[in-house]
Amino acid sequence: MKILFIGVGHMAGSLIKGITKSTSNKKYEIYINNRESTVAKAQELNVKPLVNLEDLQNEGIEVIVLGVRPAQLKEIAIVLDQFNLTNVTIVSMLSGISADKITEAFGRHPKLKIVRIMPNINADITKSVTGICANHYGEKSIDEVFDIFSNCGSVEKINEDIFSEFTISGGCTPAYILFFLKAFVDAAVKSGLEYQTALRTIIGSFEGTIANLKKSSKTPEAIIGEICVPNGVTIEGIKVFENSNLEKIVFEAFNKALKKDKEH
């Protein structure tokens, strides 16, 4: 299957690395087109450059993955709309852009097959959690697109009406988790720990805790209770989180991002 990625920045680059890492059977032939440095990026990722989009038909591209930012959808759609896309599936990773809006941008293709995905930046190490949904015409293609992105981690079929909620939970949380992790590293360094020691220790703590939670049947609250020894030290920090209403802050952050996604 021939797949063309248009717009190869952080996210598409991560997905391509995940796919090429996992599919040793060469099931997919991957092409890329980027606004700049298409050939150099293709070499770096070990895929094929498609410098002129006019060649997409001659090359027999079956799936086009849009990896540009949402603001660039219109300029890409105008270019692609010139070609016959009847047998092509358009896959969009653009946050906040509904399948209907994508169809609208491609004015000449009212029956465009559209599959939306929402991956995260961990795709290159095959640890993305990717949401997927399709419009009516894209329903027949959803399973093949599901298979492509299964090479980057787990994939979940999600109704489009809750795609924004999935976006914040799966797409944005890596940044929020790292923000939290960094705050701990900064606190440890300010208290006197050497930076590399602090980073290694806190990453190790995150890794171990997540692995423990995944294999255990206990809830996060139950494990917190086991760590907080009565009259011990951990509870003092928990009290600060509770008194500062950390849960409310997280809720607000989630909903602010959600609102922005729904506003597109």
Ligand SMILES: NC(=O)C1=CN([C@@H]2O[C@H](COP(=O)(O)OP(=O)(O)OC[C@H]3O[C@@H](n4cnc5c(N)ncnc54)[C@H](O)[C@@H]3O)[C@@H](O)[C@H]2O)C=CC1
């Ligand atoms: N960064 C992330 O963690 C995630 C991003 N996404 C989505 O992925 C998309 C891309 O995000 P990033 O990779 O972070 O952005 P980015 O800015 O790193 O990459 C965008 C790429 O598109 C290229 N580009 C722009 N206009 C173009 C055009 N007309 N033709 C060809 N290439 C063009 C740019 O040169 C750049 O390499 C966004 O729509 C975003 O919503 C989705 C999930 C997670």
Ligand SMILES: O=C(O)[C@@H]1CCC=N1
């Ligand atoms: O910040 C963004 O808009 C993208 C979507 C999900 C993660 N990054």
